[in-house]
Amino acid sequence: MSRSSTEVMGIPDGLFHWIPGEMVVVVRLPRIPGDDTQELLIEQIRVQLNEFLAQYSLVLEAYGTYGRWRETPSMPPIRRRSFIFGLHRKQPLIAIFFHARHMDPSVRDPLPLALSYLQGHLEHLAQVGLNVVSAMPNWLVAAAPFFYADGGPALPPHPSPLMPPTSPANALSGWHIRVLDGGIPLDSKGAEDVQVVVLDSAPHPDRIRSAATRLELRRNWLLQRLASDLRNEDGSFAVEYDRYPQSNDVCTGRDNEGEASYYPMTDHGISVVGLIRDVAPRAHIRLVRILNDYGGGDLYSLFAALTDL
Structure with a gap:
């Protein structure tokens, strides 16, 4: 007897959200598949799963061919439908994305049923040779690892304060972050041998360079430092903006009263980069955009970025 969707996923409320009909199935493989056989492998797994789900009037469709992609033709095309984790292990895991469809079109979201079965x-x-480790929704993710609806900044952002008119002409605005003394000394080389990858929202690199030329921001030392790193193109700071195309139909954020208030937060990732640059001035930083302009995303972009590192 299968468990109910409530037992599997809990009761849907403001804490957890997923994209209707989209799921991830994680399967343990006997070996690492070749690049030229991976598509064939995931199709074989889809056929096996559909043979089992047919008795419940459920069908799994190839990811990117149903759901949002049928409703919105402008959705970015899917380059990959699966991602392999644990390449250093003898039995790696493959995470495959699917669309769940019910034969009865009146079933709005067949995902809980499919996951439950x-x-x-x-x-x-497992007895028929399919070692499914986990099956889960395509969870929505946000800039802050707390509740999806509360992801990102606690309040809408405010403009950076301007320098007082009496400040010296060569003064730079901003403040420094200081790490509390934890008994472990900081790297004396400023982390020059360290690479940090930030998976977050991001502005286009041209916007950062353009902002640095604005008169009121020319003395913002942190902005000027990041813009300089971008211009140098020496690997000290890079923004990967278009690698994982995002749509803005998934939003997050709340206002002062705790009500849903969707506002652009493209600078959330750059603020994280600023903190890192301040405490690790020589680290190499990559800001990878996996969240849209409103701080929302899903597991697909997260898995893609993690397996590309």
Whole structure:
């Protein structure tokens, strides 16, 4: 007897959100598949899962061919439908994205049903040679690892304060972050041998360079430092903006009263980069955009970025 969707995922409320009909199935493989056989492998797994789900009038469709992609033709095309984790292990894991569809079109979101049946029959699937480790929704993710609806800044951002008119002409605005003494000395080389990858929202690099030329921001030392790093193109700071195309139909954020208030937060990632640059002045930083302009995203972009590192 399969478990109910409530037992599998909990009761949907303001804490957890997923994209309707989209799921991830994680399967343990006997070996690492070749690049030219991965698409064939995930199709074989889809056929096996569909043979099991057919008795419940459920079908799994190839990711990027159904759901949002049918409703919105402008959705960016899917380059990959699966991602491999644990390449250093003898039995790696493959995470495959699917669309769940019910034969009855009146079922708005068949995902809880599909997950319930799969999770309740893992032993049966293993007996037929399909070692499913996990099945989950395509969870929505946000800039802050707390509740999705509260992700990102606690309040809408405010402009950077301007320098007082009486400040010296060569003075730079801003403040420095100081790390509390934890008994471990900081790297005396400023972390010059360290690379940090920030997976977050991001402004286009041209916007950073353009902002640095604005008269009121020319004395913002942190902005000037990051813009200089971008111009040098020496690897000290880079923004990967278009690698994982995002749509802005997923939003997050709340106002002072705690009500939903969607506002652009493209600078959330750059603020994280600023903190890192301040405490590790020589580290090499890559800001990878996996969240849209409103701080929302999903597991697909996160998995893609993690497996590309």
